Amino acid sequence: MKILHIDSAITGEASVSRKLTADIVAKLTAANPQATVTHRDLNDGVPAIDSNWFSAVRMTPENPTPDQQRLIDMSDAYLSEVQAADVLVIGLPVYNFNLPAQLKNWLDQIARAGKSFRYTxxxxxxxxxxxRAIIAYSAAGTPIGSDFDHASGYLRFMLGFLGITDVEFVAADRLAMDREAGLARAQAALDDLAA
Incomplete structure (x- = not known):
């Protein structure tokens, strides 16, 4: 089993989603001692796609410049990690009712026609x-699946668009209202998670 462990929270040691992703990975590796783990911390920075990225990555120039090659190599690295993985463990902290910008940037980097999806x-x-994707959802005031949760549905949709349809959530939500109850719900979901 190859596990890709993705974190995106900006809150460091205080992050609930980071603790949940670590706990999920620990459960998977305990049950699968031969598993390998690749960790990618998106908080280290994932460039947003722009016209330079489009010219380099999407237009695939025959003789890319050094700057274009750097953009191609970076996008290829993100995508190859996903292609190699059997299980993705993704931290999804909710900021302003949606996913963090760095997680959106990562999705934009890996959503590549002809490589991660195609039109038929x-x-x-x-x-x-x-x-398989296991999402560690954390939110101070946004209940998962609520009308104002624009994060979990979008991430599930994007993963499905790319072919990843086995998606599960371990959710610690409404933490600002009742932190202990939110953490208890997440722990129960983690306990039920098949390793």
Missing amino acids: EAGPEGLLTNK
Whole structure:
């Protein structure tokens, strides 16, 4: 088993989603001692895509400049980590009712036509199949699945668009209202999680 461990919280040691992703990875590796883990901390910075990225990565120039090659290599590195993984463990802290910008940037980096999805006569087809995703959702005041939770549905949709349809959530939500209850719900979901 190859595990890709993704964190995106900006709150460091105080992060609930970081603790949850670590606990999920620990559970998976305890049950699968031969598992390997690649950790990617998106808080270290994931560049937003822009016109330079589009010219380099999407337009695939025959002779890229050094700057273009750097952008290509970076996007390829993000994507290759996902392609190699059997399980993705993704920290999803909710900021302003949505996912962190660095997590959105990472999704933009890996959503590449012809590599992670393709268009067919029947519509789009995800190419990152046979993978499991476990999402560690944390929110101070946004209940998961509520009308103002624009994070979990979007992330589930994007993963599905890329072919990852086995998606589970371990949610610590409404932490500002009742922190202990939110953490207890997350722990119960973690306990129920198949390793």
